[in-house]
Amino acid sequence: MQNIISRKTICLLFLMVTTFSFAKEEKHEGEGDIKTEIKEYINHHLLDSHDFSLYSYTTDSGEHKYVGFPLPVILWDNGLKVFSSSKFHHGESVAEVNGDYYTLYHNKIYKTDAQGSIDLDDHHHPTNTKPLDFSVTKNVFTIFLVGLLMFVMFSRMAKKYKTGSLPRGMGRFLEPIILYIRDDIAVPNIGVKKYKRYMPYLLTVFFFIWIINLLGLTPLGVNVTNNIAVTLALALITYFLTTFTANKNYWGHIFWMPGVPTPMKIILAPIELLGTIIKPFSLMIRLYANITAGHIVLMSIIGLMFIFKNWLGSSLSFGLAFALSLLELLVAALQAYIFTMLSALYFGMAVEEHHDEH
């Protein structure tokens, strides 16, 4: 017990020392710059982008150098327009396509004039017209990549089972996970008779979210699941699958709840109907918010290293960042698991057979 207390005191002391040195550092000139720089970097990281840049640096002559490759930009603006995002020079110049000018403002494409001027309204939102943007952005590119990876991985794995029932190679790692999803997620929630219909979706969504979350933790800097549009699409698939495969019993429970008095049935119907939308909505928000929060916290702690600039504070935040990365590894798998689990639960509700308890 005493040991724990003394350890805690030491930790506290360390924390206090770093706070004091932090307070002292703050008075230095240029300290505000690095803070806003880190904040901007985090905000930039959370956005989708039109090119795949791994990192950037400034040369001694003050020139910005980017390491990465451009991605195609596809616009619908009085006709289809396809060009490479290298024309934007990372937002530093105006792209000219067949007499029309486009510019990047906070990673979004706006129509502009030859000077690239952006008009802002009172709320600092641009009033320039926005062309319809179907570009292959960083997120889209990553989704394609993960889709291709999963296709190759799993089709190769499936082929190996034709020659023998023993898994080989990648299958040795993935078979237990697939069996876990079948035996511990699909069967208990959906039921032995009907689980097979939903297995392809459950497996796909589990591995998709998991792999893409793990990719988000690599230095590639991709973060697909913290784009709310992606999680919206995933949640919508669950919603449509639930709605279109639901049986009579499910709709009966929504519109005319059996076993409750009639006035209660009238009150319950809109609530239950709302519930069908809230369920996928919470799926969307949960995945999005968890991954976004994780990325912000992790990057802020990494950013602390550059703010402290002393061996004590920086090494402490390095340790913290390391521990948090391990936690994020867990969260990546846990969020995939919870998404799959809750999807299975909703499918189970949709196909549940009539029973007499109600």
Added chain:
Amino acid sequence: MTIPNIVGAGLIVIGAGLGIGRIGGQAMDAIARQPEASGKIQTAMLIAAALIEGIGFAALFAA
């Protein structure tokens, strides 16, 4: 972020923390009582925690 927002966010975190903490604690109790049912308890615990977390995040976005 204004002060009411920050206070609201703090309240949400307190509420969600209490809720998830209670779920975790009760699940520990249940596992201690019936170690053979630990798998099922863990699953139920994760689902309940995820539901609270979802509401917590929704409220955080509103705040």
